[in-house]
Amino acid sequence: MKITKNLNGYHSESPLSLSIGIFDGVHIGHQSIIKKLNTIAAKKNLQSAILTFWPHPRTVFNPNDDLKFLNTIEEKTYLLEKNGIQHLFLKEFDEEFRNLTGEEFVKQILVEKLNVKHLIIGHDHTFGKNRSGDFNLLQKMSSEFGFEVEQVEAVDFQSRHISSTQIRNALTEGNVKEANEMLGYVYSVSGEVIHGKKIGRTIGYPTANIAVNSMKLLPKKGAYIVDVFVNSQHFKGMLSIGTNPTVDGNSLSVEVYILDFNEDIYGKEISVNFREFLHDEIKFESLEKLIERLDEDQRITENFQF
Template sequence: MKIIQNFTDYHEKTPLALSIGMFDGVHLGHQSIIRKLNAISEKKNLESAVLTFWPHPRTIFNPNDDLKLLNTLDEKTYLLQKNGIRHLFLKEFDEAFRNLNGEEFVRQILVKKLNVKHLIVGYDHTFGKNKSGDFSLLRKMSDECGFKVEQVEAVDFHEKHISSTQIRNALAVGNVKEANEMLGYIYSVSGKVIDGKKIGRTIGYPTANISSDPLKLLPKKGAYIVEVFVKNRKYKGMLSIGTNPTVNGNSLSTEVYILDFNEDIYGEEISVNFRDFLHEEIKFENIEKLIERLDEDKKLTDNFIF
């Protein structure tokens, strides 16, 4: 997949089949758009392309909004490539760009700069300053500007449209199973193993402290059953997101106990797949009660069918 940033070095005139959006999560709704895009590009001998924005426009409009994303940029790039996209345009949502109205965006960007011949948009897609562009405008301009446009219907889950917001909401309450169903794959978090307080090793449960991307959304505080990937090997694990209230912790950490594992992995990059929610974060009366619960969680994790 070819990655083009800000159009600066893009001077090709390759005719494109394009879709536009944040594609945060590259969930089942996005995948439906991509399948349509790939089918059109193959049928019409066009290159498939996605135009997305980095950083997220909400961080520009609402700089105080502590927005967390389903995908890091690397994750989103990987998922789009995996789904068959040939060109990825990463556009910074700068002042000049955000001031383009819908019609200017179509003429200057889609037609003149990118040579779009077929455009696929989602059911609720809007664009341009003050959301002045929509499917109705695209349909009106398509004949004059020499491109075709199609709108893809929403994909539903439990009678609701799948969206990045719905998935964030599911993760915010610890419902990783529902989030995974809407994503069409298993939600994961990656990061380097860093030094922690090393309390776990004193009670028989040494954990790997994961330093993840600060923009990456972590599920709700609590304990989870996870798959852990270390040095291309897969293990079962029990992961905790929280502040370790039993030992009077006060900073948020993501720690994973890896079953049947005893290696020094400080500095290693690891990733975890969230498979099930075990329980809320608990402040136990004492360390003994904590160990009892860890023993119980370990049994549940060991017996979990991956």
């Protein structure tokens, strides 16, 4: 997949089958658009492409909005490439760009720079200053500039349209199974293993503290059954998101106890996949009670079928 970050002076030599959007999560709704993009590209001898924006427009319009994302930019890039996209345009959502009208966006970006011949947009997609661009505008301009446009309907899950917001809500409620169904894959976080307070090792449950990207959405505080990927190997794990209230912790941490594992991995990158929510964060009355619960969580994790 070819990645282009600067559109200044750019012109695509290849005619494109393109879709526009944030694509946070690259969920099954996004995947249906991508599948159609790739099918049309193959049929019409075009290249499949995505135009997306970084940072998220909401952070530009509402800089105080503490929006967290389902994907880091690296994860999104990986998922788009995995789904067969040939070109990724990462456009900075700057002041100049946000002031383009819908008509200017179509002419200057889609036609002159990206050489779009087939455009697919989501059911509720708008663009341009004051949301002046929509499907109706694209239909009017398509014949003038020689491209085709189609709008796809949302994919439903449990009688609701699948959206990145729906998935974020599921994760913040601890509904990781529901989130995974809407994503079409298992939600994950990754990061470097850093030093923590090392309390876990004193009670027989040494944990790896993961430094997660600050822009990445963490599921609800609590305990989870996870897959752990470290040193190109796969293990079961018990992961905790919280402040360690039993030992009077006050800062949020992401810690994973890796079953059947005893290696020094400080400074190494690990990844965890969220499989099942075990329970909310609990402040135990003693370390003994905490250990009892960890023993029970381990028994459940060992018996969990991935």
